[in-house]
Amino acid sequence: MxxxxxxxxxxxxxxxDLDTCVGCHACVTACKGWNxxxxxxxxSDQDAYGAEPSGTFLNRxxxxxxxxxxxxxxxxxxxxxxxxxxxxxxVTVCPTGASYKRVEDGIVLVNESDCIGxxxxxxACPYGAREMDADEGVMKKCTLCVDRIYNENLPxxxxxxxxxxxxxxGARHFGDFNDPDSKVSQLAAxxxxxxxxxxxxxxxxxxxxxxxxxxxRLEASLLAPLLDIEAKGFAGWLDRVLGKx
Amino acid sequence: xxPAPSVxxxxxxxxxxxGFMCFMALGFLxxxxxxxxxxxxxxxxLAVGGLIASTTHLGNPQRALKAFSQWRSSWLSRxxxxxxxxxxxxxxxxxxxxxxxxxxxxxxxxAAALAVITVVCTAMIYTQIKxxxxxxxxxxxxxxxxxxxxxxxxxxxxATLSFFLLLVLAVVMLVLFFVGDRQFxxxxxxxxxxxxxxxxxxxxxxxxxxxxxxxLLREMIFVVGRKHAMKLRVIAVLCAAVLPALMAAVGxxxxxxxxxxxxxxGAFAARWLFFAEAEHVVGLYYGKR
Numbered sequence: 144m145x146x147x148x149x150x151x152x153x154x155x156x157x158x159x160d161l162d163t164c165v166g167c168h169a170c171v172t173a174c175k176g177w178n179x180x181x182x183x184x185x186x187s188d189q190d191a192y193g194a195e196p197s198g199t200f201l202n203r204x205x206x207x208x209x210x211x212x213x214x215x216x217x218x219x220x221x222x223x224x225x226x227x228x229x230x231x232x233x234v235t236v237c238p239t240g241a242s243y244k245r246v247e248d249g250i251v252l253v254n255e256s257d258c259i260g261x262x263x264x265x266x267a268c269p270y271g272a273r274e275m276d277a278d279e280g281v282m283k284k285c286t287l288c289v290d291r292i293y294n295e296n297l298p299x300x301x302x303x304x305x306x307x308x309x310x311x312x313g314a315r316h317f318g319d320f321n322d323p324d325s326k327v328s329q330l331a332a333x334x335x336x337x338x339x340x341x342x343x344x345x346x347x348x349x350x351x352x353x354x355x356x357x358x359x360r361l362e363a364s365l366l367a368p369l370l371d372i373e374a375k376g377f378a379g380w381l382d383r384v385l386g387k388x
Numbered sequence: 389x390x391p392a393p394s395v396x397x398x399x400x401x402x403x404x405x406x407g408f409m410c411f412m413a414l415g416f417l418x419x420x421x422x423x424x425x426x427x428x429x430x431x432x433x434l435a436v437g438g439l440i441a442s443t444t445h446l447g448n449p450q451r452a453l454k455a456f457s458q459w460r461s462s463w464l465s466r467x468x469x470x471x472x473x474x475x476x477x478x479x480x481x482x483x484x485x486x487x488x489x490x491x492x493x494x495x496x497x498x499a500a501a502l503a504v505i506t507v508v509c510t511a512m513i514y515t516q517i518k519x520x521x522x523x524x525x526x527x528x529x530x531x532x533x534x535x536x537x538x539x540x541x542x543x544x545x546x547a548t549l550s551f552f553l554l555l556v557l558a559v560v561m562l563v564l565f566f567v568g569d570r571q572f573x574x575x576x577x578x579x580x581x582x583x584x585x586x587x588x589x590x591x592x593x594x595x596x597x598x599x600x601x602x603x604l605l606r607e608m609i610f611v612v613g614r615k616h617a618m619k620l621r622v623i624a625v626l627c628a629a630v631l632p633a634l635m636a637a638v639g640x641x642x643x644x645x646x647x648x649x650x651x652x653x654g655a656f657a658a659r660w661l662f663f664a665e666a667e668h669v670v671g672l673y674y675g676k677r
Contacts, residue, residue: 145458161585171597196600203597205673207579211589218594221583223673232518238455238465257454260447262607263464266389269519269577271670274603280447337584340669342576343518351584 145237147230151249154320155287156227156348157307158327158336162355164314166206166220170306174202174224174285177305182290183255187278199276201225201285202306219354222315224306225272225285226339226347227251233264233273233284241282248319249348250289255281269343292317320348389520390610391663398442400655403507403532405434406474407540410503413481413496417544424485430543432475432482439471463516467509474502507536514662521575522568522666527560534560535628535655542632543648547639554636554651558629561658565621572667572677582672593675608668609676617665620657628654 178201179185188198202224210216227244231251234242241257242264244250253264260280265273273284288304291297301308307315318327327350330336336350374382409431411417419427443449456472458465477499484491511532514523534557541550580586627650635647667677 145461197602198600199603200598205583205593205597206595207583207585208592208594209585209589210592216589219583219585223597235461236464236513236516238458238462238468239451240454240458257451258448259451259455261445261455261464262447263513265603265607266668267517267519269669271604271608271673275447275607277603282447339584340577340581342581343669353584354588 145234145240145242147234147244148246151229151244151246152321153248154227154229154348155248155250155292155318156320156327156350157224157287157304158316158318158330158350158352159222160314160316160330160334160352161219161221162314162352163312164204164220164222165312166204166218167311168204169309169311170222170315171200171202171204173305173309175200177288177291178283178286182286183253184276184279184281184283186283187276189277197277199274199283201272201274201283203271217354222306223270223272224349225251225287226270226345226349227285227287229346229348230344232267232269232343232345236263236267238263249321250287251284252286252289253282253284255279258282269340269345270347287317320350389663389666389668390607391660392445394441394445396656396659396663398438399510399532400438400535400652400659401434401441402436402438402471403510403536404539404543404652404655405431405436405438406471406503406506407536407538408543409435409474409478409540410500410537411540411544411546412485413478413500413503415496416541416546416549419485420488421486424482428478428482428485431478435471435475463509463512467506467513470502470506470509474499474506477502504533504536507532518575519669520666521571521577521669523662524575525564525567525571527564527567531557531560531564535658538629538632539648539651539655542636542644542651545641545644547636547644550644550647551633551636554629554633558625558633561625561629568665575669577669577672579672579675582669596674604670605674609671609674610664611676614664617661620661624654624658624661626654627651628658 175186186199190196202222205221205223207219207221208216209219227249231244234244239257239259241254243252258281260275262275264282273282276283292302303317307317316327316330318325320328322328331350334352336352338347412431443452455465455468459469481491481496481499508529511529515528518524538550538553538557541553578586579591583591585591632647632651635643671677
């Protein structure tokens with residue numbers, strides 16, 4: 144049923160640290176790699192080695208420039224994937240019941256054998272978390288690696304989403320937001336984890352941790368101290384003379 | 389949003405078909421025998437043809453029947469039910485007009501109501517989507533309904549009624565252009581809220597997440613052809629409402645039929661704009677709208 148559950152036992156999701164993310168796209172490739180096999184239709188590529196390559200990805204890393212009113216601009220890398228919303232608009236619009244939110248852990252999934260590929264769920268998602276697979280004609284989205292996190296064939300340290308497992312800077316954290324003592328809940332509370340587009344009323348599970356304030360004032364350019372060189376000696380004399388002509 | 393031909397054809401034709409059959413059911417065009425057969429055939433062809441067109445944009449149309457299952461939550465599912473129920477409810481009336489037997493007025497009223505409900509459900513598929521602020525307004529179903537009823541009255545040769553309905557349509561279209569242009573700002577989504585970084589300063593794209601295209605850019609972030617939007621708006625209002633209204637004022641079956649064709653041209657232009665001008669908030673992540 145595409146009606147949303149009143150509540151879920153767990154609220155599994157990610158805490159994504161915008162302070163430590165270096166924008167390496169390792170999570171993007173790990174996600175693509177894992178979801179090429181196993182769960183559901185493999186994420187396909189079109190014209191992969193041609194002039195206009197395009198493909199299905201469940202995770203994308205944006206890079207933004209943030210220019211404060213005063214001081215230097217900052218670059219912030221920003222991974223974007225499904226937020227496993229509590230009030231997921233993608234689920235309720237689904238006409239076939241393919242989209243659903245699990246009562247046990249709150250993961251939003253697509254039952255691909257029921258998906259007709261109408262694309263309405265992708266329209267309903269404000270975050271662009273869903274992409275239609277051009278080869279299979281079914282909707283693909285982040286499964287929170289549901290085929291890893293409960294998979295007892297994997298060593299215990301691998302039982303987390305591929306993006307979290309692979310992140311070289313530890314910018315991605317996986318856990319239960321329903322448990323106030325979990326690592327992700329603690330992180331979100333300590334660091335002021337925030338929701339994306341709260342005005343859309345989706346109540347996302349995933350939280351983003353803001354960049355920490357810098358302990359040093361950011362210069363507009365690291366070369367700034369080198370740009371203002373006083374010429375001395377002959378060069379200084381030449382500079383003064385040429386300046387007067 | 390990408391203006392997919394299948395969805396434009398679907399919503400324009402099936403809207404007109406259901407609007408027309410609504411007036412037919414209520415006995416506005418009292419035809420008998422073969423004339424009745426052909427009139428109803430046109431109505432069914434428009435409605436069913438539109439519905440079939442809508443299935444061509446599906447990734448897996450062979451599973452389309454599953455779309456009837458989620459009527460509790462999904463407007464798309466409700467639209468499917470309403471359309472099927474309306475087509476079944478209208479059938480005895482069509483047969484009655486053709487073969488000459490009476491159908492109770494209550495049944496005619498019910499069938500007409502189902503036809504109207506179908507159009508409202510179609511509109512709600514778009515209206516419900518909060519992520520497309522231009523659509524997320526109560527005037528959207530009013531606009532779909534105005535198109536269906538004005539076009540339907542025109543096709544049912546109702547000169548006076550269609551004249552007034554077409555004027556209503558013109559007003560609704562103009563108001564919706566005005567309101568729609570302000571909807572995105574009203575929704576309050578910016579690159580700042582999308583990234584949650586707005587309080588820190590001005591957010592702009594430093595680098596895109598991918599150099600190639602993807603589904604999101606093709607489907608949701610459609611910007612082609614917006615430069616002609618103003619001209620198309622004028623064409624849409626003139627052809628869909630103003631010119632047919634003038635023709636309806638003059639009257640005559642021949643001119644009314646021409647008016648229907650002119651109205652259809654305007655309706656297609658308007659529906660193309662409905663999609664092409666609709667901006668999805670996901671565009672904010674790409675610094676595009």
